[in-house]
Amino acid sequence: MNSPISNPYIVEARYTEQHIPQYRNNVLIAALPPIPSDEQLAEELFEFPEFAGAQREWPTSERLCMVAELSHLLRPLQRHINLARAFDTLIRTGYSRRGVRSKEHMETYQRLYEAQQEGRAFPRQMKRSANAQLSSALIGLPGIGKTTTVRRIFLRYPEGIHHPDGVLQIPYLHIECPHDGISVKGLALSILRKLDLLVPDAKYLELYKPSLAAEVLLNHCARALHNHYVGVLVIDEIQNLRNAGKTKVSLMAALVTSANELNVPIVFSGTNKALKVLNLDGSVARRSSAAGFPTWESLTKSGDLTAPEEWEDLISTLWTFQWLKKPVILDEVMSNFMFECCQGIPDFAVKLFMCAQWRGMLDGTETFSIETLAAIMSNELSRIAPIVEALKTGDADALCRYEDITPPEFTSLLDDALNAYEGVRQRGAALTADSPAFVPRVTSILVEAGINEDRALSMASKVAEEGKAVGIVEATSAALKLAKPPAPVRGKKKPANEAAKLIQLAPDDYRNAIRRANENDTTTFDELVAMGAARPLHELLGYV
Known part of the structure; x- marks a missing residue:
């Protein structure tokens, strides 16, 4: 392996003294960032776009881009701070049972080697430990902010820590299950692929060929996790496990076994559908309900901006970021209507607020109303209607059916908004028939479409004389209609x-x-x- 500093996200270890007895004399913990206060966690989790009132006078094209920056907004609530605290404690507690090249560390290597000789992923006889496993699960509705928050939390930690004795410590490993499902082998390859990105010149995918059996690959994967002292393994979108029952059981059993054998805490993250996966095995269910990871439900609401709950805290913060020239004042009527539209899901609220601003900019009103919000929910955000309705009625069966529905991506929403208005969609869309460039531009396009130049000029001139078409697209379409032969008259009887x-x-x-x-x-x-x-x-x- 070459110098680890070739990866800019790997740092040289700097150790801090540990006051907690079980954390002392452990370089893996001493190399982590110091235990933060709640205030420090909140400050580190904040993610706001840069905003100033003067930006409201900027050109529309620039303000559209500024509104798009709201997609990264994170207003830390108590649930975010609690989750960050739980992750920090989980990582440190896991490391407290491990040490760099300790006796226990080498014994684990020996057991993994013996299992490999038998063609198994893990030893037949598991080691016994009096310590409770600290793995857990983060379950919540789609759009509630689970994955975004986890990524923000992990920004607190370096991706890798290089120790003077050559040990490369990886504090966390975040793996997402693909939407088309994942198997035992797929999970192992995902972990090895992620390690290749983090560890300079590791080349695990070259060393351990994907054609190997699943058990063999999982054994190699376990040794790689052990070798790099991974602090926590997060398996995100766990509900995307393949539908085959045996595959689910074998994969979950493998994850539980690896957590026991390696003392690497595992956090399963996903929607409510993941509960069915986690309940496949009693040991998995027990392991997914510890370490202070509560289920994330919709944001709580008081209905009173002067006595805010989670929803009022979020919407009050979000409302300050308006690039409209006529910003809308937030009152309890508007706040409550937004809640009705979004049912306390932060992702839905941010996207609705963004679409409202884009509409105000593009239609020239430079503002929006409750009617605007209702129209957006019926159009741009119509895909989330089943979830919103299920949340309103409390229909658990409906939530199970629609739980994986998510609104369009932010870029798709912006494209939809732009396409709804002539003059913004493309260059030349607002070109009128009295413009000197109208006939030449339309003629040029018709010629490129294969029409004779003289004929194209005649068609373009005729469209200009009619004066009805606005924009290049509409004018070209009108000209092409002139090239079509007249349709036969229907209903006329022949002798x-x-x-x-x-x-x-x-x-x-x-x-x-x-x-x-x-x-x-x-x-x-x-x-x-x-x-x-x-x-x-x-x-x-x-x-x-």
């Missing part, structure tokens, strides 16, 4: 003799009755009887 010339029918074709009825001024039924293709009703019934 009978002309139809006879055009269509030659077989003598027994029923359609001959229609033609003869027109020629002889009789009914179609009479002609069918004459052809022997039909019989009068009284004959069918047996009457004379």
